Amino acid sequence: MLVALSTAVPLLLAGALIVWIAARSASGALTRNSWVGIRTSATLRGDEEWRIGHAAAAVPMSAGGIGLIAAAAAAVFVGEEGAVWAAVIGCAWVVVCLLIAAVVAGRAVDRMDADHPAP
Template identity: 50%
Template sequence: MLIAVSTAVPLLVAGVVFLWIASRARRRTLPMNAWVGIRTTSTLRSDAAWRRGHAAAALPLAVGSVGLLVAAGGAVLAGDESAIVAALIGCAWLVAWLMVSSAAAAQAANATGEDAAPR
């Protein structure tokens, strides 16, 4: 049971953090920063592109986050033998949805119609 719980706790914490980020992104209150966010060329172009891109990425990011929460529950229910498998499935689910989020963010940020920032 120790392995299952020690696997589930980080998944739970990460799932809650990603849900918080998705919520802030959806409300367009996630500021451009160096720590959290989808950092593509198009989203970094301007504050408007950042906000619009993250708003578009919020739903897929939330779906990925819920996968981590489900994996945390699955790790506890599966027991020590299968907890790692549940964690791997949850992490793979999140990575897939992060790719979808990044694509959605880039597409929405490009639709702002702003010119690229000078290099």
């Protein structure tokens, strides 16, 4: 049970943090900072690009966080060996979701730039 709990707690905390960041991104409350966010050349061009990119990426970010929370729950119920597999699958899931979020953010910024070309 110790392995399951020591696996589940970090997964739960990381998942909750990602969901919180996604919610702040969706609302536009996540300003550029040195700690969290999608750091691509597109989102780092300016404050508006940061906001647009993060708002667009909120859904795949949320999916990644929810996947980690689900992996935490699974880790508690599937036994010690299963807890390790739940962690591996949860971590792979969040990596894929965050990569998708980065692509979505970049495309949203590119669309914004295409709609509002520089003078």
